[in-house]
Structure formats: C-alpha cells, structure tokens
Amino acid sequence: MKAVHFGAGNIGRGFIGLLLSQAGYEVTFVDVNEAFVTQLKERGEYPVTLASDGQETVIVKNVTALSSVTHADEVAAAIAGADLVTTAVGVSILKHIAGVLADGISRRVAVSSAPLHVIACENAIGGSAQLKELVYVKLDEAARAKAESSVAFPNAAVDRIVPLQQHEDILKVVVEPFYEWVVDASQMIPGYTPVEGVHYVDNLEPYIERKLFTVNTGHCSAAYLGFLQGYETIQQAMEDEALTAKVREVLEETGAVLIQKHGFDEAEHSKYIDKILERFRNPALTDEVSRVGRSPLRKLSPSDRLVSPATQAYDRGLSYTALTRSMAGALLFKAGDDPEAVELQAVIAELGAEAALTKYTGLAADHPIHQAAMEQYAKLS
Numbered sequence: 001m002k003a004v005h006f007g008a009g010n011i012g013r014g015f016i017g018l019l020l021s022q023a024g025y026e027v028t029f030v031d032v033n034e035a036f037v038t039q040l041k042e043r044g045e046y047p048v049t050l051a052s053d054g055q056e057t058v059i060v061k062n063v064t065a066l067s068s069v070t071h072a073d074e075v076a077a078a079i080a081g082a083d084l085v086t087t088a089v090g091v092s093i094l095k096h097i098a099g100v101l102a103d104g105i106s107r108r109v110a111v112s113s114a115p116l117h118v119i120a121c122e123n124a125i126g127g128s129a130q131l132k133e134l135v136y137v138k139l140d141e142a143a144r145a146k147a148e149s150s151v152a153f154p155n156a157a158v159d160r161i162v163p164l165q166q167h168e169d170i171l172k173v174v175v176e177p178f179y180e181w182v183v184d185a186s187q188m189i190p191g192y193t194p195v196e197g198v199h200y201v202d203n204l205e206p207y208i209e210r211k212l213f214t215v216n217t218g219h220c221s222a223a224y225l226g227f228l229q230g231y232e233t234i235q236q237a238m239e240d241e242a243l244t245a246k247v248r249e250v251l252e253e254t255g256a257v258l259i260q261k262h263g264f265d266e267a268e269h270s271k272y273i274d275k276i277l278e279r280f281r282n283p284a285l286t287d288e289v290s291r292v293g294r295s296p297l298r299k300l301s302p303s304d305r306l307v308s309p310a311t312q313a314y315d316r317g318l319s320y321t322a323l324t325r326s327m328a329g330a331l332l333f334k335a336g337d338d339p340e341a342v343e344l345q346a347v348i349a350e351l352g353a354e355a356a357l358t359k360y361t362g363l364a365a366d367h368p369i370h371q372a373a374m375e376q377y378a379k380l381s
C-alpha cells in the first residue's frame with residue numbers, strides 16, 4: 001500500500017507518517033524543505049521519541065520523499081499510483097498543494113478507477129472538504145466526473161502535541177505519547193481498507209468540535225495569556241495556577257456548548273478537560289508559547305477555536321466571557337516573528353482594535369461578543 005503525505009514537518013513525521021508506516025504503508029513525504037527531502041530520501045527512515053518516562057524511540061521505516069518545488073512531476077506520478085494521500089502542511093498552505101494534487105488525480109482517473117482517499121490532517125473543521133474545493137476547480141470536467149466516483153476527501157480530526165523540534169538529527173521528532181486520528185467514515189469509499197490506529201466514525205462533528213474547542217481552544221488560551229505574563233513555554237504558563245484557572249474557565253464554557261450540543265456526559269467531559277490540561281503540562285515536552293499561539297488571524301477567524309464556540313455559546317444563552325478574554329489575548333499577541341501577529345498589530349495600529357476585531361472575526365462592533373472582547377482587551381491592555 002502506498003501513501004503520499006504532504007508536509008514532512010512535526011505532525012507529518014511525528015504522527016501521520018509514523019502511523020501510516022506502522023500500518024504497512026510505503027510513505028512518500030512531499031515537502032518544500034529540501035533538507036527534509038534529501039535526508040528522508042537518503043536514509044529511508046527517521047526516529048520518533050515518545051516524551052514520557054521511558055523516552056522510547058521508534059524508527060519509522062519504509063519512507064522516502066520528493067520535493068514539491070523541484071519534482072512536481074514525480075509528485076503527481078506518485079499520487080496517480082497511491083492508495084492514500086494525506087496532508088499536514090497548515091490549512092492556509094492547502095491552496096499551494098492543490099495544483100499538483102489535481103495533476104496527480106487527473107493522471108490517475110484517466111487510467112484507473114481504483115479508490116483514492118485524500119485526508120487533510122489539519123487543525124480545522126472541514127479541512128478535507130476545503131482541499132477538495134481547491135482541487136476540483138483545477139480539474140477539467142471529465143476528470144471531475146471520474147473523481148466523483150473514485151476519489152474521496154473524508155474530513156478528519158487529528159490530535160497529538162508535537163512541539164517545535166531542535167535536534168542534531170533534523171529528522172528526529174519528539175512527540176507526546178497520546179494520539180487520536182478520527183476520520184469521517186461516511187465520506188469514505190465503501191469497501192475501504194481501514195488504517196490501523198485510525199478511528200472511523202459516522203459523524204465527525206462531535207469529535208472535531210470536542211478536539212478543536214478543547215485541546216486547541218485551551219492551548220491557544222494558555223499561549224495568549226502566557227505571552228502576556230512573559231512566559232516562554234506552555235509548561236511555564238501552566239505552572240501558574242491563576243492562569244491555569246483561567247484556561248479551565250474557557251474550557252468550561254466550550255464544554256457547556258459541547259455537552260448541550262452533542263449530548264456528552266458532563267462528568268466524562270470534565271475528565272476529558274482534566275486530561276487535556278495534564279497533556280499541556282507534560283514536563284517531558286518544551287512547547288513554546290510562540291508555536292501554540294501562532295497565526296492569530298487564523299485562530300480568530302469565524303469558524304475556528306475561539307469565535308465559533310463563543311457564537312455557539314451566545315446562540316444557546318451560555319457564557320462566553322472567558323472565551324472573549326482569549327480573543328483579547330490574541331489581539332495582544334505581539335510576537336514579532338509571526339507574520340499574522342505582525343499583520344494584526346499593523347491593522348490595530350492603523351484602524352484600531354475594535355475594527356481589527358471585526359475584520360478578522362466577522363463580528364459587528366455592536367455584537368455582544370465583540371463588546372465583551374473589547375472590555376477584556378481594555379483590561380488586559
């Protein structure tokens with residue numbers, strides 16, 4: 001079985017590549033980073049260390065790599081012959097890989113009707129659906145018609161904390177032991193071969209919302225509040241009890257929405273929150289506030305981890321105050337090396353925080369969530 005995986009970065013090597021290789025796939029990574037590509041191609045393997053007491057290291061074998069910059073033709077050929085395509089490049093990068101993916105799919109459907117699944121493993125709701133749209137506009141009518149029956153783009157939720165890596169061996173990756181990869185089975189082609197380690201569900205929404213609105217909402221809240229307190233890592237921030245209490249408050253708000261909307265058991269969900277907070281604290285990891293808070297514009301966007309649960313809480317008459325504190329924290333995330341944070345600060349300087357918040361969240365200035373966020377902004381400033 002052959003898989004093509006876009007993005008040989010932290011989650012690509014530390015989670016998706018590892019799992020696919022262990023499930024028996026030959027994995028071809030595709031990346032723009034020539035150093036990753038060269039090393040993966042030369043060595044055909046790389047180490048993954050589990051950040052736990054035992055620090056167990058697994059060697060991921062049966063891998064190779066191609067550059068999407070210099071070997072686009074080979075990438076398309078690999079897609080044409082693959083059983084599975086996965087991505088972990090960042091949701092805003094999907095548009096850059098759509099062209100070569102469309103080329104590969106066109107070549108494939110011209111000669112074969114064998115099923116192909118394309119799964120975007122990004123922190124976003126409907127990541128694969130977004131990728132499908134980007135790819136489909138690049139297919140001609142005939143290819144699109146054939147792809148409709150043999151190529152599927154099931155949405156997925158992926159959960160594993162993989163911080164930035166700094167090792168002598170550039171391929172080495174240290175990951176937390178926990179992982180969860182949930183795929184929407186209702187969007188798979190019938191008769192598919194399950195990948196060992198993947199959890200297939202008929203309705204993804206409760207899983208993706210629970211993950212995004214707990215792990216990711218909680219994590220970015222810790223990052224934004226931690227940044228304001230001068231902490232450099234999430235581990236340092238989570239040692240601050242007052243800060244942790246604020247993160248928990250946020251997760252209680254998102255939890256109330258999730259429990260009401262998806263019927264989760266309250267006690268079970270409370271344990272889920274405890275477990276997530278424990279994962280943030282993992283002393284065997286060093287996870288920088290700058291990584292976890294990265295791309296504040298994406299994180300402030302309407303369907304992402306802050307605004308979506310806040311609007312859902314508002315619609316249900318539930319509390320959203322702690323969420324607005326995290327939004328205000330995002331507005332104050334002045335990380336000089338993050339292009340989105342730099343853009344946000346420039347827009348705030350030019351138009352003011354109120355207009356910037358409307359621009360990126362889509363919330364009108366007189367919306368109660370917007371007003372609450374501005375109150376929090378004034379307090380935090």
Ligand SMILES: NC(=O)C1=CN([C@@H]2O[C@H](COP(=O)(O)OP(=O)(O)OC[C@H]3O[C@@H](n4cnc5c(N)ncnc54)[C@H](O)[C@@H]3O)[C@@H](O)[C@H]2O)C=CC1
Nearest residue numbers: 007008009010011031032088089090091096122123161162
């Ligand atoms: N790191 C984590 O703990 C988790 C990350 N994710 C998601 O996974 C995605 C990737 O995140 P990370 O692995 O942390 O980022 P990363 O920056 O470590 O990896 C992204 C990789 O994509 C490559 N890339 C960029 N443009 C490309 C292109 N045009 N073609 C091919 N490759 C390209 C980069 O060179 C890099 O190696 C994001 O959507 C993130 O939200 C999801 C769950 C956990």
Ligand SMILES: O=P(O)(O)OC[C@H]1O[C@](O)(CO)[C@@H](O)[C@@H]1O
Nearest residue numbers: 123160161162215216219220292
């Ligand atoms: O990758 P993003 O969406 O910028 O956000 C970082 C998030 O990804 C994770 O690494 C895993 O979901 C979380 O630790 C963190 O909340």
